[in-house]
Each structure stands twice: as C-alpha cells, then as structure tokens.
Amino acid sequence: MGNRQSICFVATVEFAVNAFLINHLKELSRDYDLTVVVNLQNPNFLKERKLDIKLININFSRNISFLSDISSLIKLIFLFYQNRFDAVHSITPKAGLLSMLAAFITFIPLRVHSFTGQVWATKKGISRLILKLIDKLIGNLTTKNIVDSKSQFNFLLKHKIIKKNKSLVFGSGSIAGVNLLKFKSNNKVRNSLRKKFNIPLDAFVYIFLGRLKKEKGVNDLIDAFILANLKSTYLILAGPDEEGISSKMKNYKLNIVFIGLTQIPQDLLNMSNIICLPSYREGFGSVVIEAAAVGLPSIVSNIYGLSDSIVKNKTGLTHKPGDVKGLSNQMEYAYLNQKLMIDFGKAAQKRARIEFDSKILVNHWKHFYCQNLV
Numbered sequence: 001m002g003n004r005q006s007i008c009f010v011a012t013v014e015f016a017v018n019a020f021l022i023n024h025l026k027e028l029s030r031d032y033d034l035t036v037v038v039n040l041q042n043p044n045f046l047k048e049r050k051l052d053i054k055l056i057n058i059n060f061s062r063n064i065s066f067l068s069d070i071s072s073l074i075k076l077i078f079l080f081y082q083n084r085f086d087a088v089h090s091i092t093p094k095a096g097l098l099s100m101l102a103a104f105i106t107f108i109p110l111r112v113h114s115f116t117g118q119v120w121a122t123k124k125g126i127s128r129l130i131l132k133l134i135d136k137l138i139g140n141l142t143t144k145n146i147v148d149s150k151s152q153f154n155f156l157l158k159h160k161i162i163k164k165n166k167s168l169v170f171g172s173g174s175i176a177g178v179n180l181l182k183f184k185s186n187n188k189v190r191n192s193l194r195k196k197f198n199i200p201l202d203a204f205v206y207i208f209l210g211r212l213k214k215e216k217g218v219n220d221l222i223d224a225f226i227l228a229n230l231k232s233t234y235l236i237l238a239g240p241d242e243e244g245i246s247s248k249m250k251n252y253k254l255n256i257v258f259i260g261l262t263q264i265p266q267d268l269l270n271m272s273n274i275i276c277l278p279s280y281r282e283g284f285g286s287v288v289i290e291a292a293a294v295g296l297p298s299i300v301s302n303i304y305g306l307s308d309s310i311v312k313n314k315t316g317l318t319h320k321p322g323d324v325k326g327l328s329n330q331m332e333y334a335y336l337n338q339k340l341m342i343d344f345g346k347a348a349q350k351r352a353r354i355e356f357d358s359k360i361l362v363n364h365w366k367h368f369y370c371q372n373l374v
Contacts (some may be wrong), residue, residue, distance in 0.1 A: 005086040005373050006033040010076070010099040012060040012092045014038055014045050019286075020091060020116075020175040022049055023358050024365045029053060032369065037079070037099070060094055064130075069098065076102035086110060086373055090138075091175070093119060097134050100141035110372055113138050114146045114175060115156060117283025117305060122215060135161045142166070144372060149173040149284040151304035170364035173308045174284050177361035178352055183293035185349075186270045193271040197257055199234050204335050206299075207236040207272035209265055209287050212245045217278030217301060217321065219245065224278070224328035226254065230335050236272060238262050269294040274334050274341060277306065280321050285309035288316070292352040297344030299330045315348035 007028065011017050017025075017038055025034060029051065036046065040057035058075050061068040080088065080102050087110035088103040090096040096113045103111045120131035139145060139156070145167035147153040153169050156162045194201055206225065212218045218237065222245070225235045237246070238259040246258040262268060265287075269275065275291035275298045282305035288298050289309055298316035300306040310316035317334065319326035334341050 004031070004033045006035070006083065007087045007089060007369070007373075008035040008037060008080070008083070008085045008099075010037045010088065010090045010095045012039055012062065012094045014041055016092050018045065018049075020114075022051070023176060023179075023362050025051055025053060027362045027366055028369060031366075032373075035083070035085070037076070037095075060098070062094070069094075073098050073102055077105055080106040080108055087112060087369070090114070091116060093131075093134060093138070096138040100138050104141045110144065111142045112144045112146060113142045114148065115152065115162070115283065116148050116175060117152065117281060118155070118161075119281075121155075121281045132159070132161070139163070139167075144168070144368075146170065146368070148175045149305050149308040151307045152283055155304045168368075170368075171360055172355040174286060174289060174356055174361060176286070177356045177358035178286075178289050178293045179358050180293055180353060183266050183269070183290045183352075185295045186267075189267045189270045193267055197236075197271075199255075199257070199271070200232065203232045203234050203255075204230070204274075204338065205234045205236060205272040206274055206276050206331060206334075207238065207268060207291075207296075208276050209262075209268065209291070210239045210277070212237055212239050212241040213243045215280045217280060217327075220278050220322060220324050220327055221276055222249065222256065223324045224331055225256065227324065227328040228331045228335070230332060233335060236268060238265070238268050265290065266294065269296055272296060273338070274299060274345075276327075276331070277301070278319070278321065278327050279303065279306065282306050282309075289352050289356045292345075292348035293356070295345045295349045297334070297341050297348055299327065299334060301327075311347070311351065315344055315351060 035054045037056045037058055039060045046053050058072050060072050076099055085108055088099055088108045089112040090099040091114040100111055120128045139162040145162045147169050150169050208221055210216055234255040236257045240261045269291050275296050277300045279301055285306045298310050301321040302318040303321055312318055317330045319330050
C-alpha cells in the first residue's frame, strides 16, 4: 500500500459513513491510505462527495444472523490479512463486533471502535444480556475506544464495558460536530417554508427531526402536543416513518405536519422555534447541536448522551423519558416563555460554534491518529 500508513474504516451502512465520517475521511486521506468497508448500496457514494477512497462491499446483515455474520467475519479476516492495515476503525455495533474480532485475529496493531449509544440500554431480559456482552467483547478486543459523549463514557465505565485507560471522548463530545456553513440562521428560508406548509409566520413551531419510531419518543411527543392543546402551535415530524406513525394520525385534525425523509434538515430547523427529542436512548444527540447552530433551544429527555448536547435551563429544557405529562408541561412552558426561549437559542448557538464546530472534531481525529500511528 505504498509508504503511507493505512487505515480501514468499517461501518454496516452507507448512512453511518455519510452522516459521521465524510469530513474525517477527507482530512485523513491527505496523510493516510484509506479503505472503507460497508454494505454498499451506491458504489459512487464517496466519489459523489469528491473522495477518491477505496471502497469494499461486505453484505453485513443488520440483525443477528449466524450464517451471514460468520460469512462477513471470514471476509474481513481475509481482507485484513491480505492488506495488513496499520489500523482498523469501526462504527456501529455489528461492524464493531465483526471487524474488531477480525482485526484481533489478524494482529492489526491499532484497533479502534467508536461507541455511539447502546441498543441494550432500553432492553430487558436475554436480549439486553446478549447485546451488552457484545459491547463488552468489542471493548476488550480494541486497543482504543472513542466515546461520543462524556455521560455515555461514564455509563460504559459503570457497566464495565470499556477500560478507562484506553478510552476517550473528543472535546465536549459528538462524532463529527456541526457543519456551521450548512446549519445557520436564515430568515428568508424560514418565511418561504412556512408559506409552503401553510404555517402562519407568527405560529410557534416544535420540530422533531430523526427516525420516527417509539424509542425516539415520537409517540410521547404527539401525545404531549395533543395534551398541551395550545393555540397557534404546530408540530413538524421529519424523518423516515419506520413504524407507520403518520398513518395512525389520520383521524386527528391537528396542526401536525409529517414531512418524511428530508434532504434539507437545516431549512426545516430554520422554520421552527424549538426542537424536541424525547428519546429513550441516545449516544449524544447530534440533531440537538445542529438545531443549536441554527439558533434553536431544545426540549430533551433527561438521559445520558442528551445531557451532553444541552446545558439544562440555559440552552434547553429536560423531562423524564416516557413522561408525557412532563414533556407536555415543558412544551407549554416554552410556548408561554418565548422571549426566554430566544435567549436559550442564542446561548445554544454560541455553544455550538465554540464547542461543536466540525473543524474542531476533525482536528481531534487527526491528532488521535498522529499520536497513535507511529
């Protein structure tokens, strides 16, 4: 692979690479030979981002599938043995388990996994135990762990998933930070989009941006919005509807706008007043700092991960996860204290610019590899 050191990044899906790794890959490709292994849907997805990086397809199954997982593991072992990478770096749990195992077997010197939230945090019984053991195995196979929030770091230490001496959080947290050129205030966009969706310019708009599913607290948010029953308020739900939530709402004549998967999250945030993320589990909550960069305060559930994305009662409000009444009360409080929410939004925007600029995170990643690949 020439004289340059080589790093192989492994993720189960293209989405994870697009969402979290693009800026890091762009910067690291200046100094290292990079390879990306992913379940490939679009063979040109990196070229479309102007990245000339080697792409390898492995059909990772999203769920636990013994035969498929063994097949993927064998392919990774052969790949790592043939290429002798200096480092293997995984994101997402399935990629973490298989690639760290393969990297350990093939004696890859630097084995890194990024922990971005725990599936088992909200599970019970045998599935919780199995998923927790998988994370613990990943933590044992790595030589370094990167955790995307300080509260998640403490959670993982408490449950003995990672060892403190080989684990770290970059800065204030997050994997990739926020692209401040993309996520910024824009009143022109705000007004034109409100007209498009028939939302009055003086209405108070709550927004949820992400996958529409129960564990993200979307059902709680709809119930809380109905319970609050505030005049001239709207709720925007944007993101892939994974559980048919929009079809269940057809009988309600409410100011709820379902938008579906969007390519313009920054514009939708601009037309809103506050972001709501009443999730049951999050590793960090990237959408909260994206909203902050636009100037939006937030209402989030008081869980690890999300507690790093806001400063309580300064940039946002919190409630207990699953507490519909508590969430509704906070939504009402935000509506009744709109001037205070504008101040929260300004504080959130300032914090996003100082602590979560994507350039800061890129530098952390660059420094990490500079220190660890010697």
